[in-house]
Amino acid sequence: MSISGIFLILFLIVHLTVNSMIVFDDSGALFNQAAHFMATDPIIGVIEPILAIGLIVHFLFASIITFKNQRKRDVNYAGLGRYKKLDAAAGSNWPSRNMYILGGLILIFLVIHLINFFWKMKFTGDPLLHTPTGLEGDVENAYNLVTTKFIEWKWLVGIYVVGALALGLHLYHGVWSAFQTLGWSNRKWRDIWNVIGLIITILFAGGFAFIPLFVMIQSMV
């Protein structure tokens, strides 16, 4: 869980960096160049299937652990429901107890995300991709596809904001938990990982939610 999780965080850093180019360049040239590089670079081509394997491993281990652990308690506590604030989970935060649910939300988001963009760019194609980019060579207009969808389908922006929040909460527990599992923690480092986890949470949840909102709001003003 921890190793695949850290690997997936590394991917998210690359993904957010590429996505941020949508914000920094309104002509879309920067993003199109980056997307073109990601689609054609041979090293990225090798990493892509590894990434998919990493995600599958993360999901499978999570499923095994969650279902195994759920069977370790046959009866739930009656005292829990009535005294919500005093319950057994008082010392643990909500994301830490609901990592599988958050992961499920992220997975649903991921399917929607892949159908809308990755699948079209990689396999089926889309007329929006073949609009002129102003760049040399055979570069697809990924910027046009992404921004048009966000402007046309306001509900899609909503899904992206929810997806980003779920990812943020997942990482809020995930970052410190990964290093704790690997034993790379103690009294001092626990606080450090929690701060790093919070920074990553704000960066990713904020960043991934901001980009579609930025595109949508920019089109309206």
Place this chain on the structure above:
Amino acid sequence: MKLILKIWRQASPKDEGGFQTYHLDDASQDMTFLELLDALNEKLIVEDQDPVAFEHDCREGICGSCAMMINGRPHGPGEETTTCQLNMKAFRDGDTIIVEPWRARAFPVIKDLVVDRSAFEKIMEAGGFVDVDVSAVPDANTYPVARRDAEEAFDAAECIGCGACVAACKNSSAMLFVAGKVSQYALLPQGQMEGLQRAWNMVAKMDELGFGSCTNTGACEAECPKGVSLAHIARLNRQFLKAGFKKVGEEKN
């Protein structure tokens, strides 16, 4: 003080069990929680009913016997207290208090609030000992131990084996207990002989006995009456991973 007590009653391990409601009209705020149960039992005995079975021994927070879930929290409300240390000042007149046993597959209910915690002893048998003869208390400074290590080992050794960590954990994991027991030896020279083998064997035993795995929620630490830290779990994880790389488990088992 008038109280309504909803207590889990179960005649035997195979009995289905259920909650029974008791009204106690003469409870005092000066009582501890166990004294409250004593008062209830005296009343039940006079009325020729079966008294509530619960574990208790030292009544000063060091034996780890008084295991019970009070209003959904192990050892009831309050930080770092055992049930025997829980003062009735934590409750108000007219309160309804739900009392139930630890719930974990590895801790089956024997009767009422008493659960079978012998799984902890089996984990201890798997590694919670030292192979060297340490005889009586050694002279001061015979073994050089850094003060930081001594403090950390003592912090881990404070674990009283009450099982609150297992009860609080959504996975019924005994990681905090095992981590405490591993840490108290791992930091001292007397514990070096078994080394990584201890961590490996105790974790393997924990899994075998039906405890869940750790997902780092931290509920155990929050409910531990002795404040054993999650830092010990990190140390256990380090030792377990090292043991895995060195394949100590396969050599000796």
